[in-house]
Amino acid sequence: MERQVPEPTTRRLSLYLRVLADMEAGEVETTSSEQIARRCNLNPAQVRKDLAHFGGFGIRGVGYDVAGLRQAVAGILGLDRERPVLIVGAGNLGSALADYPGFNTGGFRIVALLDIDPAKIGTRTRRGAPVCPLEQLEDLVAKHGVEMAIIAVPAPAAPEVVDRLVAAGIRTVLNFAPVRPVVPDGVHVRHVDLKVELESLSFFLAEDEGDGEEEEDA
Amino acid sequence: MERQVPEPTTRRLSLYLRVLADMEAGEVETTSSEQIARRCNLNPAQVRKDLAHFGGFGIRGVGYDVAGLRQAVAGILGLDRERPVLIVGAGNLGSALADYPGFNTGGFRIVALLDIDPAKIGTRTRRGAPVCPLEQLEDLVAKHGVEMAIIAVPAPAAPEVVDRLVAAGIRTVLNFAPVRPVVPDGVHVRHVDLKVELESLSFFLAEDEGDGEEEEDA
Numbered sequence: 001m002e003r004q005v006p007e008p009t010t011r012r013l014s015l016y017l018r019v020l021a022d023m024e025a026g027e028v029e030t031t032s033s034e035q036i037a038r039r040c041n042l043n044p045a046q047v048r049k050d051l052a053h054f055g056g057f058g059i060r061g062v063g064y065d066v067a068g069l070r071q072a073v074a075g076i077l078g079l080d081r082e083r084p085v086l087i088v089g090a091g092n093l094g095s096a097l098a099d100y101p102g103f104n105t106g107g108f109r110i111v112a113l114l115d116i117d118p119a120k121i122g123t124r125t126r127r128g129a130p131v132c133p134l135e136q137l138e139d140l141v142a143k144h145g146v147e148m149a150i151i152a153v154p155a156p157a158a159p160e161v162v163d164r165l166v167a168a169g170i171r172t173v174l175n176f177a178p179v180r181p182v183v184p185d186g187v188h189v190r191h192v193d194l195k196v197e198l199e200s201l202s203f204f205l206a207e208d209e210g211d212g213e214e215e216e217d218a
Numbered sequence: 219m220e221r222q223v224p225e226p227t228t229r230r231l232s233l234y235l236r237v238l239a240d241m242e243a244g245e246v247e248t249t250s251s252e253q254i255a256r257r258c259n260l261n262p263a264q265v266r267k268d269l270a271h272f273g274g275f276g277i278r279g280v281g282y283d284v285a286g287l288r289q290a291v292a293g294i295l296g297l298d299r300e301r302p303v304l305i306v307g308a309g310n311l312g313s314a315l316a317d318y319p320g321f322n323t324g325g326f327r328i329v330a331l332l333d334i335d336p337a338k339i340g341t342r343t344r345r346g347a348p349v350c351p352l353e354q355l356e357d358l359v360a361k362h363g364v365e366m367a368i369i370a371v372p373a374p375a376a377p378e379v380v381d382r383l384v385a386a387g388i389r390t391v392l393n394f395a396p397v398r399p400v401v402p403d404g405v406h407v408r409h410v411d412l413k414v415e416l417e418s419l420s421f422f423l424a425e426d427e428g429d430g431e432e433e434e435d436a
Contacts, residue, residue: 005425010418017417077417078424085416092314092344099310101373101396102413107420126310147423148416155319171426172419178319188422190415195320197408198303198366199235199295200228201390202325204406205365206296207223208389 007190009050013073015040016047020070032063079107084144086170088161089152090115090123090131093176097150098129111144112136141168151175162189225408227268231291233258234265238288250281297325302362304388306379307370308333308341308349311394315368316347329362330354359386369393380407 019039023031033044033051040047051069054076074080085103087094090113097103098110110129115121120131132140140146149170153161158177165173166187173189175181183189237257241249251262251269258265269287272294292298303321305312308331315321316328328347333339338349350358358364367388371379376395383391384405391407393399401407 005421007418010421011414013421014414014417018414076421076424078420078427079417083420083423092310092317096310096314097412100412103416106413106417108416148419150416172422174415174419188419190419192410192412192415194315194318194410195324196229196232196236197392197410198321198326198368199232199297199324200225201366201392201406201408202296202301203223203228203231203294204390205301206294209296 005053009053010077012040012042012046012050013077016050017070017073017077017079020066020073023066024070028066030063031066031069036064074107077107081107083108083148084111084146085109085148085150086111086137086140086146086165087113087129087150087152088115088134088137088165089113089154089157090117090120090125091152094150094152095125097152097176098125099127108148111146112140114140137164138168141165141170146170148172148174151177153177155179223271227271228295230258230260230264230268231295234268235288235291235295235297238284238291241284242288246284248281249284249287254282292325295325299325301326301366302329302364303327303366303368304329304355304358304364304383305331305347305368305370306333306352306355306383307331307372307375308335308338308343309370312368312370313343315370315394316343317345326366329364330358332358355382356386359383359388364388366390366392369395371395373397 016036019036020031033047037044037047054072071080085108087098087110094113098113103110112130112132113125114134114137115131116134121133123131125131147170149165151158151161151173155177158175158179159181162173162181162183166183171187173183173187175189175191178193178195180191181189234254237254251265255262255265272290289298303326305316305328312331316331321328330348330350331343332352332355333349334352339351341349343349365388367383369376369379369391373395376393376397377399380391380399380401384401389405391401391405393407393409396411396413398409399407
């Protein structure tokens with residue numbers, strides 16, 4: 001199996017998984033790189049190349065078996081088993097993420113949220129995830145074999161939280177704090193930068209406004 | 219000005235803006251496509267190509283003036299003026315987004331959150347954004363000249379919300395609901411799919427586990 005799979009490939013695999021699950025739910029039995037590509041807004045060569053990283057699944061002239069390919073992609077993504085997840089930070093964002101559709105299904109299980117606020121500790125999110133004291137971080141990681149964490153603390157608190165998570169053995173982190181803490185090799189951190197999303201949308205408004213607004217140079 | 223700027227370009231512009239703002243804060247006066255590229259984990263040719271969409275800003279052999287390029291990119295992204303934003307859905311996620319660092323600064327202002335829950339209407343988020351009845355959607359859009367909306371309602375409610383936003387004149391939507399509503403041409407919807415982030419991280423765990431686990435075929 002080839003190593004060093006690029007990050008964008010792993011993201012596309014997740015998209016393929018959703019498309020394949022939709023096809024399977026719609027009782028589609030076979031598909032093609034063209035069909036998958038169209039649903040993902042990609043080109044078919046890209047889809048074929050991504051799947052080739054992990055060995056060939058398709059049969060030339062016939063295409064892909066939907067159920068088989070979905071299982072294979074789920075396996076590649078490690079979603080053929082349960083992944084316990086810890087959320088650090090039980091504020092609005094942490095609570096929202098704990099209850100987010102999809103974070104407690106399809107392979108993931110939110111073990112607990114961690115916080116330092118006594119008013120939050122002992123409560124549960126709407127969907128029932130418990131809020132535990134931050135001191136229990138190491139114990140919870142060990143007890144549940146947690147390997148994934150989500151960071152939803154304010155920016156200044158994030159670097160120390162990351163250090164503790166890494167020391168406790170966590171190897172994958174989804175970071176919502178607007179900072180980029182340094183981690184050792186072998187630890188994967190993904191940053192979700194919501195401001196980038198909003199800013200890049202703003203571009204389209206600016207583009208339209210550009211049509212009639214030349215007075216800035218006047 | 220060239221039309222049809224690809225969506226990934228608009229995202230990268232937002233990253234360039236952050237890097238340039240950091241440089242400016244650090245009193246760096248000139249930079250190069252190589253330096254920008256390194257900070258964004260991209261190649262320099264990509265940076266030059268992206269900026270070339272909008273005319274040349276650099277001087278060969280000298281590089282880019284940081285402050286000038288930052289202003290230019292902010293202008294391209296339409297962030298040289300205030301953008302009023304509405305959030306539909308005042309649950310955990312909507313409230314978290316209203317208070318998210320960056321959503322009320324650098325060009326954006328959250329006008330209000332809209333909800334149908336009487337217990338929420340009349341309250342404010344921690345940072346002070348008011349929660350208003352959903353019926354006020356059209357009035358608020360008109361009164362504040364809102365052109366951007368964020369959708370943080372449950373999946374079943376999202377399509378109707380999108381229809382109302384579009385009918386009210388909203389042209390850019392950041393959608394957190396795990397559905398992909400159809401919109402007319404000229405309306406830009408960006409989907410933030412948090413599950414894709416988590417799934418693509420899971421890949422790295424699976425990859426490591428793969429080393430020692432060959433018993434699946436046994």
